[in-house]
Amino acid sequence: MMLKILSGNQVKALDAAHVKLKRISSLNLMECAAAGFIDWWKSKNFDKNSPIYVFCGAGNNGGDGFAIARLLYQSGFHIQVYKCFGDATRLSPDASINFKLLPEEIRLKSWQEFDFANGGILIDCFIGVGFQGALRTEAQEIISSINSFQGKVISVDIPSGLPSDDMLEGVCVKADYTVTFAFPKLSLLFPEHGHYTGDLALVDIGIWEEEYLPFESPYFFLRKKDISGFHRKYSRFSHKGDFGKVLITAGSVGKMGAAILSAKSALRTGSGLVNALIPESERHIIQISVPEVMCLFDLPKDLTGFDAIGIGPGIGFEKKAELLKSLFEGYSNPMVLDADAITLLGEHPELLSQIPKGSILTPHLKEFERILGKTNNHKERLGKASDFCKKWKLNLVIKGANSVICLADGRQIFNSSGTSYMATAGSGDVLTGMITSFLGQGYSPEAAMICGVYQHGLAGEIAGKGKRRGTIASDIIDAIPETFVRLDIS
Numbered sequence: 001m002m003l004k005i006l007s008g009n010q011v012k013a014l015d016a017a018h019v020k021l022k023r024i025s026s027l028n029l030m031e032c033a034a035a036g037f038i039d040w041w042k043s044k045n046f047d048k049n050s051p052i053y054v055f056c057g058a059g060n061n062g063g064d065g066f067a068i069a070r071l072l073y074q075s076g077f078h079i080q081v082y083k084c085f086g087d088a089t090r091l092s093p094d095a096s097i098n099f100k101l102l103p104e105e106i107r108l109k110s111w112q113e114f115d116f117a118n119g120g121i122l123i124d125c126f127i128g129v130g131f132q133g134a135l136r137t138e139a140q141e142i143i144s145s146i147n148s149f150q151g152k153v154i155s156v157d158i159p160s161g162l163p164s165d166d167m168l169e170g171v172c173v174k175a176d177y178t179v180t181f182a183f184p185k186l187s188l189l190f191p192e193h194g195h196y197t198g199d200l201a202l203v204d205i206g207i208w209e210e211e212y213l214p215f216e217s218p219y220f221f222l223r224k225k226d227i228s229g230f231h232r233k234y235s236r237f238s239h240k241g242d243f244g245k246v247l248i249t250a251g252s253v254g255k256m257g258a259a260i261l262s263a264k265s266a267l268r269t270g271s272g273l274v275n276a277l278i279p280e281s282e283r284h285i286i287q288i289s290v291p292e293v294m295c296l297f298d299l300p301k302d303l304t305g306f307d308a309i310g311i312g313p314g315i316g317f318e319k320k321a322e323l324l325k326s327l328f329e330g331y332s333n334p335m336v337l338d339a340d341a342i343t344l345l346g347e348h349p350e351l352l353s354q355i356p357k358g359s360i361l362t363p364h365l366k367e368f369e370r371i372l373g374k375t376n377n378h379k380e381r382l383g384k385a386s387d388f389c390k391k392w393k394l395n396l397v398i399k400g401a402n403s404v405i406c407l408a409d410g411r412q413i414f415n416s417s418g419t420s421y422m423a424t425a426g427s428g429d430v431l432t433g434m435i436t437s438f439l440g441q442g443y444s445p446e447a448a449m450i451c452g453v454y455q456h457g458l459a460g461e462i463a464g465k466g467k468r469r470g471t472i473a474s475d476i477i478d479a480i481p482e483t484f485v486r487l488d489i490s
């Protein structure tokens, strides 16, 4: 089962059902959230001498803040708590209890007394998912002041002022880290909000994935533990035919790198046989750099022998609409369409209905607009993607940080692996090769996308660890085999 992403206003009902099921109190759950935050904190090795300022609101987000302040104090940190509310009668019941539990030694002040020119660490527990309507004037002032703070800012659950499921309209806290509870709030995964959320960490507060079942949501969060269940198991008697024969249609004069990257990725992902359809004049390039690949120069008449087809990286546009048409006529299984193939579909929308059902399109944000039109923001993009997938019975992978796998049935799965070091030329060609390879190994389109997208991100993390901004697409390919090791897939 995969973690569901609920909306902010479903959180209260989820919490209520959880505390009933586990026979605990909501105060216990708050303590669990605070303890989870402390575990994350310890993993960061923050300086023990750094002053820590905890900004607390009057709701349960503020309650988390009081509990965190107490636990950090008990661990030997220098804590000051700043109130972002009038008087204590405004506190929610659980916040009120944790307010009273604050050790006497912790200095309590009003936010107006804080010198924002200070350094240190500010923990933002002002407003969480209980944010509603438009920010009131004083709240805007508090948030703008927090944003003028010179040290590090850690937001608890969500940066204060950011709506949990929508685009930001006013101001919100700009965090260096956001430590969110139970599930990532949808808006934390929107690229437009990356600047506000900073590094995202998810803290488990003991709510099982089964407990999300009664709650409706099309959104899911893909994590490491989900992957092995989507993989095929091979036996001792498997032979190269079992690992699939794929056709990669990529590259053109001056862009043969795209063909090399996607074909090599398919091999590293486990394909038994990789054929590359390329211009004959360019054959030496690929045969020298990837000798395991067999080259074809014309589209074979019979395509039924291929277990999967991937088309697009670097193919260019000349006579390629005809090529797409021939592929769609001669092949009825799901295929992978990327890069120039997507741009061509944007220019020839009449071809959309001919794409084999269940096929996978992997656009980046610009390519997305070429087929689906302009969008103002990610929320709108997700809505359009959902309509598109349902209408044409196709799947989309919207590439980026937290790539979104959009399935034909309307589910949308956000990936958790990856790093900004993957924003490099050819990274998408690698993904095309990986997904095509899994399709060819007999995986369903859903399983091929899930394993491909997650392992592509993981390979990027492995490559990026030692190479940082010097990471190139070939490094990602080299790291693909290690992803099988890390996931314990044979």
Ligand SMILES: NC(=O)C1=CN([C@@H]2O[C@H](COP(=O)(O)OP(=O)(O)OC[C@H]3O[C@@H](n4cnc5c(N)ncnc54)[C@H](OP(=O)(O)O)[C@@H]3O)[C@@H](O)[C@H]2O)[C@@H](O)CC1
Pocket: 011, 015, 029, 030, 033, 057, 058, 059, 060, 061, 062, 063, 064, 092, 126, 127, 128, 129, 130, 131, 132, 133, 134, 135, 136, 139, 156, 157, 158, 181, 182, 205
């Ligand atoms: N399972 C979980 O995820 C768990 C969740 N937990 C935690 O509970 C949090 C949710 O707590 P919640 O529901 O009490 O609301 P919360 O976020 O504190 O906000 C309320 C405060 O914001 C204020 N405020 C609101 N709108 C405003 C506006 N427009 N402009 C200005 N102010 C505005 C509002 O003020 P008021 O309108 O009442 O005057 C009130 O003071 C959640 O994020 C997580 O941290 C954990 O403890 C346990 C497990």
Ligand SMILES: [K+]
Pocket: 061, 124, 125, 126, 127, 128, 155, 156, 157, 158, 159, 160
């Ligand atoms: K917050």
